[in-house]
Amino acid sequence: MRFNWIGSLPEDPKEFLSVVKQQLKLPLEEAFKLFYLTLRIKASSDSPVYKFLERTPTGIKFDEIGKREYLLTLSVYALREIISQHIDLKLVKNLYLLLSKELPSEFLKDVSPKHSIVVSQDILLELLTTAGKTELPAFLKAKHIIFNLRIDGNSEDLLKITPYLTNFFFVFEPKPKEFCLYTSFSISEFVLFSIKTEKFKSIQPEVEKTLEKFKALFPECFGEL
Structure with a gap:
């Protein structure tokens, strides 16, 4: 399973539409979740x-x-x-x-x-x-600043983590014939996700790598969690 950091999609709504349609090629109704x-x-x-x-x-x-x-x-x-x-x-x-x-x-x-x-x-x-x-104060940033991830893997592995996601949708990639899911996290949500999924040892390197990106961007938030 691979965690691909998307981060914040374009803030400008017209640019967002362009990215999800032309680059990510996502169904628009699902892309609105991001x-x-x-x-x-x-x-x-x-x-x-x-x-x-x-x-x-x-x-x-x-x-x-x-x-x-x-x-x-x-x-x-x-x-x-x-x-x-x-x-x-x-x-x-x-x-x-x-x-x-x-x-x-x-x-x-x-x-x-x-x-x-x-x-x-x-x-x-x-x-x-x-x-x-x-x-915003750090405790509010941890909750209200949202980042997006694309997680690639086989359907069985992806289904294991979906109970711990609050917002996601699946996309099937014809090449290399595997599923991926798109999801969104606040900083506090991802910290909670990392704790709840500790039992899945195979994804821990990806979780830790993503957590380090959050810490690098907003180190002040981790004193609030």
Whole structure:
């Protein structure tokens, strides 16, 4: 089994589309699992945020970072699900209104609401850049900065590790006739993955190599884990 470091795919959504279509040649709906957005949320009351969290949306990372101030990280795949299922919520409406302007139309194709949406004035959203996320405290960087991996191997070996992955999809490579999977990790998630998969001795060199890359990029985060 081989762990191939992809790191952060292009931050610009148009560049991301170009890479996944022309270089990686991935199905677009699956590739949306690899493109992450981080937003700073400021709310004038707790109610819209609590109502959002009551729906227990999957595939998000959420932290309270101040009084009525929050950090939300989610993939475009998760965003599409949230918009299609929870557009009645104020926070989701504002997410849609902001991101429909920031993202190419392909990102929200088929999930855009059929009716007009009115912005909620009591929720402010700010889309953070990668540079902005590197300014976060270490414990937040460890959770909200996301990296991507491609893992190559036979199907039996790959299936052994999937219970320890929170986000992945398979791709079959005709040459050399083997499967691979694409997955995403935050720093804290990969540390947890490395602990849970210690019993698989054959992949430990690959896990250690990847862990060292995380440590080289963000050494300050490992004092928080």
